[in-house]
Amino acid sequence: MTISRSNSHNPHQRRQTAANSSGCLSGFLIPPLSALCVGLLLAMLAGGLSDSGAQPEVHAAPAAQQASASREIAPLFTPEVQYWAANIARWASEHGLDPNLAATVMQIESCGHPEIRSSAGATGLFQVMPFHFKPSEVMSNPDTNALRGMDYLRRSLESANGNARLALAGYNGGIGVIGRAESRWHNETVRYAYWGSGIYADASQNRAESARLDEWLKAGGASLCAKARQRLGINP
DSSP, X not given: OOOOOOTTTOHHHHSOSOTTTOOSOOOTTOOOHXXXXXXXXXXXXXXXXXXXOOOOOOBOOOHHHHHHSOSSOOTTSOHHHHTTHHHXXXXXXXXXXXXXXXXXXXXXXXXXXXXXXXXXXXXXXXXXXXXXXXXXXXTTOHHHHHHHHHHHHHHHHHHTTTBHHHHHHHHHHOGGGGGSOGGGSOHHHHHHHHHHHXXXXXXXXXXXXXXXXXXXXXXXIHHHHHHHHHHHTOOO
């Protein structure tokens, strides 16, 4: 189920390790492009995309709203992500982030598998690349992985002026993509923003179900979640 680009097309192989120009992720968990195309076509037919191909903006909840809201994440996330709900709330609070945005990233990146590793070397719950860690840090340690992943997500969100979809694109492709025309984004980043923005929009409304999450699961995410479920000892 895992999908990865060849080294010649993988931004993690090309990017410098400067934090403001390098994304955290390998992208090996993004479902196939064919499934994305179906989703995008349906969205266009439903009026979700404009004629120019731009998608509606999804903004992260303001900090004040996050503080007054429940510390629990939306019920739509899979059991493997719900396993980490209390931790997600704590990690997000420490970085001034909406827990549902953090949960969205974990859902797509690892589905809650703390030791999952991509072919490019991205590791852990938030699939953080090695160059974001200090030499003494254990990359797969949940708290350490969250520290580095949430810090990058926060900076990406700030660069995107609160636009969650652009922040997700920045988390995947590097913060530098936020200021670029979307036609210049790698396909992996386009897919990531598509899945993530839809899941987050539903989570922001505290929904119990998400059609976009179901698309992601059917397109390959279910295989990742099965691995996470086994690792966490969660009964089917």
